[in-house]
Amino acid sequence: MEIELQRYYQVKKYLEKIGYPSESILFEYNISSAKRIDIVVKKENGVFIAIEVKEPQSVNFETITDIEYHPLTRKIQRESQEVAAEYFILTNGINYLWMKTGYGGRPEKIDEVPFSEFTVIKHTENEFISIILSHIYEFLRNFPITGNHLYDLSLVLFTKLKKETDENFDIREIFQSLFSQSQIIQQYTRKYSSQDILNQAIERLDTINLSTNKLIVLEYIDNLFLRNSNELSVPRWLSDFMMKILTPLPNDNIIDLFARNGSITSSVYLNNNEKVTSYYTNQNDYYWIKIHQLLFLGKEVEIIFEPLLLNGRTDFLIENLANDILIIPPFNQKISGAYESELFHYGIKDSTCIFIETALKAVREDGKVIVIVSDSFLSSSPLLKAREYFLRESFIESIISLPQDTFKPYSLVKTSLVTFVKSREQINQQTFYAAIQESPKEYLSDSTKSEQLNKILINYKKFKINENFTKSKDGFVVEELDVENLHFSKYLFTDNIYDNNLSKGFIYIPLKNLAIDIFRGSALISDDINGEIPYIGPAAIRKMRIIKDSFSYTSKNITPKKVLKIDTHDILVNAIGPNRGKAAIVSQEFNNLAINRHIIGIKANQNLVIPEYLAIILNSKIVQEQFYDQSSGSVIPSLNLKSFEQLIIPIPNFDVQEKTVKEFNSITVEYNNTINKLAEIESKLNNAFNNLGKEEDKI
Structure with missing residues (x-):
C-alpha cells in the first residue's frame, strides 16, 4: 500500500501542478465489480482523464514508438472509452504519455493538457461540496472499510466533524471502537488498511468545512439516503412539517422514537429545540445521528440503542417524562414481546398501535404524540378496539392525509400524520383535518417554502387559536369523530367540503346505501397450462373496460365447489395493485363468468342509481382519491370489503x-x-x- 500510495501522490502532485484541483483526482476508480482504473480526473458527473500507472521498471517509455498498437496504450484507451474520458495517460510516476483517440480510432499522442485548457464550469458552493462528497462516497465504494458503503461514509463524515469541533480528537478512537464491535471487514484479503482508507478520505475533505456548510451537507445526506438506502427514509419536508405541527416549546423534552439516520432529530434542531433523545434500533445509524448532532449542536449528546423496540419491548421508556414524542414506525413490523402493553393482551399485535400506546404512557399530561400511520389504521375493523382505547386516553388534535408517494420507493402505502394529545378530558375537543395533495418536487428543509404546506400550517395555527378560516382540503375542523372511520375522505364529503365544482343537485350517499350487495370473488387458482375455464382477474379490469384477452384460466379439478358468478349490470372493481379502484360494468357478453378474490363486485340498487352511472362515478377523481385513501398493504396496495363501505358517492337525480x-x-x-x-x-x-x-x- 505504501509504495502504491507514493506513486499515487506523485501523479496527484503532477496533476495539481498543472492546475487540476485535488478533489477531482480519484484513486482506483471502479469501472465494474472486477475492473478499476488506477487514477481518474473527474469534473461534473463524468470522467475526463483516465490514467494507467505502471512501476518504473516495468515500462520503458523510449521503446513505446508504436502508440497506436502498443498493448499498454490500447488497454488504457479501452478503459477510458468505457468511462467516456476525453483523454488518457500512461505513466510510471516520472514520465507522462498523454493521449486521446485519433480519427482512425487508435491512440494518438498529444501535448500535456493543463487544467486551464478545459472548458471550466464554475460551481456554486452547494454544487462544489456535493461533488466532493460524491467523490468520497465513490472512493469508499472502491475501498470499503466495513463493507457497508453508507456506514463507511458516516465514519468519514463523523471523523471530519470531530476534527472540526474537537481539537483533541484522536482518529485512533474510531478504530478502537470498530475493532471492539468487530465491524472491520475480514471477508477478503485487503490490500490497504482501514486506517489508510479513512485517512485518504479525510484528506480529500481538507478543502471544505462541513460545520459551516451544514445545510448543504444535510441536503446531500438526505438525497443520498433516498437514492441508496433500502430502508424507509423520511423526506426532509415531512420531518420539518411534523415539527411545525408539533410546535414544541424551546425547553420541551422531545423523544425521537425511531431515529434511523437522524433526519427527524436534525429537524428538531433546525426548529430551535435541542432537548431531544434519539432511540435507534440499527447500529449502522449510530454515526449518522452523531453527525446531525455535530452539525447543529457542535457536540455529541447521548443516544440510546434499543433493538428490542422492534419486538414491542418498551419498558425502558419512563412514564410521564417527555413533552412530545415523534414516531415514524417501520411498516408491518411483527410484534412478539409487548408484554407491558394492554393492547397486546387484548390480542392487538399491530406494531404502530403498540408504539402509540407506549408513547402516550411516556408523555406528560397534555403532551403530544405525532405519528405516521398507514391509512388502514384509521378505519380497519381489527383495530377498532385500539382506536377506542386511544380516544379514551387522549384526543386527536389533527389528522393530515399524506401523498401516495411520500415514502416511495420504500413503500406506496397511503399514510396520514396523526397528532394525539394525552388527556382524559374529552369535552368539546375538535380535530383539524387537511390533505397534502402532492409531495414537494424540490428539496425543502423549511416546509413553509411550499405553498400548499404553508397554507395548511397557516390554517392549523388559526385552528389552534380558534380563529375562523375558509374550509377546504387545506384545512377544516371536525366537531365529533366517528371512531369506526377516521379517514380524511369521510369527513371531506360528509361535511360538504369538496372543491365546490359539483352542482348543488348532487348529494353524497355512502356506497353501502346504494348497493344491494358488495361481494368478493372466489378463491380461484390459475392454471396456465391446462386451464380451460375462463375467469376475470385484476389484469382484465381497467377503467370502464373488461379486457377479454387478459382473462385468466383455471381447471375443473382445482375449481372450488361453489364459485360466485356475475350478472349483467354488475360492477366489477379491481382491488389490488396500481389499477386498484378501476371499475367496469358487466355487459351481456360476460354474464355468468367467475371472478377471483382480487375483484370486488357491486350490485347497484337501481331504485337509487343507474348501474352504468355508478360505474362511471367510481372511476372519477372524487372516488379514486377515496380508493387511494382506503388502500392497505405496504408492498402491494389493495382494497378490502370494509373500505368499499366507507366510500361516499356524489349522486344527482336520474335525469x-x-x-x-x-x-x-x-x-x-x-x-x-x-x-x-x-x-x-x-x-x-x-x-x-x-x-x-x-x-x-x-x-
Whole structure:
C-alpha cells in the first residue's frame, strides 16, 4: 500500500501542478465489480482523464514508438472509452504519455493538457461540496472499510466533524471502537488498511468545512439516503412539517422514537429545540445521528440503542417524562414481546398501535404524540378496539392525509400524520383535518417554502387559536369523530367540503346505501397450462373496460365447489395493485363468468342509481382519491370489503345520471372508432413498408 500510495501522490502532485484541483483526482476508480482504473480526473458527473500507472521498471517509455498498437496504450484507451474520458495517460510516476483517440480510432499522442485548457464550469458552493462528497462516497465504494458503503461514509463524515469541533480528537478512537464491535471487514484479503482508507478520505475533505456548510451537507445526506438506502427514509419536508405541527416549546423534552439516520432529530434542531433523545434500533445509524448532532449542536449528546423496540419491548421508556414524542414506525413490523402493553393482551399485535400506546404512557399530561400511520389504521375493523382505547386516553388534535408517494420507493402505502394529545378530558375537543395533495418536487428543509404546506400550517395555527378560516382540503375542523372511520375522505364529503365544482343537485350517499350487495370473488387458482375455464382477474379490469384477452384460466379439478358468478349490470372493481379502484360494468357478453378474490363486485340498487352511472362515478377523481385513501398493504396496495363501505358517492337525480351515461357512451363510441381507424391506418402503413422494393418498375 505504501509504495502504491507514493506513486499515487506523485501523479496527484503532477496533476495539481498543472492546475487540476485535488478533489477531482480519484484513486482506483471502479469501472465494474472486477475492473478499476488506477487514477481518474473527474469534473461534473463524468470522467475526463483516465490514467494507467505502471512501476518504473516495468515500462520503458523510449521503446513505446508504436502508440497506436502498443498493448499498454490500447488497454488504457479501452478503459477510458468505457468511462467516456476525453483523454488518457500512461505513466510510471516520472514520465507522462498523454493521449486521446485519433480519427482512425487508435491512440494518438498529444501535448500535456493543463487544467486551464478545459472548458471550466464554475460551481456554486452547494454544487462544489456535493461533488466532493460524491467523490468520497465513490472512493469508499472502491475501498470499503466495513463493507457497508453508507456506514463507511458516516465514519468519514463523523471523523471530519470531530476534527472540526474537537481539537483533541484522536482518529485512533474510531478504530478502537470498530475493532471492539468487530465491524472491520475480514471477508477478503485487503490490500490497504482501514486506517489508510479513512485517512485518504479525510484528506480529500481538507478543502471544505462541513460545520459551516451544514445545510448543504444535510441536503446531500438526505438525497443520498433516498437514492441508496433500502430502508424507509423520511423526506426532509415531512420531518420539518411534523415539527411545525408539533410546535414544541424551546425547553420541551422531545423523544425521537425511531431515529434511523437522524433526519427527524436534525429537524428538531433546525426548529430551535435541542432537548431531544434519539432511540435507534440499527447500529449502522449510530454515526449518522452523531453527525446531525455535530452539525447543529457542535457536540455529541447521548443516544440510546434499543433493538428490542422492534419486538414491542418498551419498558425502558419512563412514564410521564417527555413533552412530545415523534414516531415514524417501520411498516408491518411483527410484534412478539409487548408484554407491558394492554393492547397486546387484548390480542392487538399491530406494531404502530403498540408504539402509540407506549408513547402516550411516556408523555406528560397534555403532551403530544405525532405519528405516521398507514391509512388502514384509521378505519380497519381489527383495530377498532385500539382506536377506542386511544380516544379514551387522549384526543386527536389533527389528522393530515399524506401523498401516495411520500415514502416511495420504500413503500406506496397511503399514510396520514396523526397528532394525539394525552388527556382524559374529552369535552368539546375538535380535530383539524387537511390533505397534502402532492409531495414537494424540490428539496425543502423549511416546509413553509411550499405553498400548499404553508397554507395548511397557516390554517392549523388559526385552528389552534380558534380563529375562523375558509374550509377546504387545506384545512377544516371536525366537531365529533366517528371512531369506526377516521379517514380524511369521510369527513371531506360528509361535511360538504369538496372543491365546490359539483352542482348543488348532487348529494353524497355512502356506497353501502346504494348497493344491494358488495361481494368478493372466489378463491380461484390459475392454471396456465391446462386451464380451460375462463375467469376475470385484476389484469382484465381497467377503467370502464373488461379486457377479454387478459382473462385468466383455471381447471375443473382445482375449481372450488361453489364459485360466485356475475350478472349483467354488475360492477366489477379491481382491488389490488396500481389499477386498484378501476371499475367496469358487466355487459351481456360476460354474464355468468367467475371472478377471483382480487375483484370486488357491486350490485347497484337501481331504485337509487343507474348501474352504468355508478360505474362511471367510481372511476372519477372524487372516488379514486377515496380508493387511494382506503388502500392497505405496504408492498402491494389493495382494497378490502370494509373500505368499499366507507366510500361516499356524489349522486344527482336520474335525469342527470341518464345524461351522463349517454354522453359517456357517445364519447366511448367516438374513442373506439378512432382506435379502429388508427389500427386501419397502421395496417396500411405497415403494408407500404413491407411492399417497398417489390413493386413492378413503372415507366
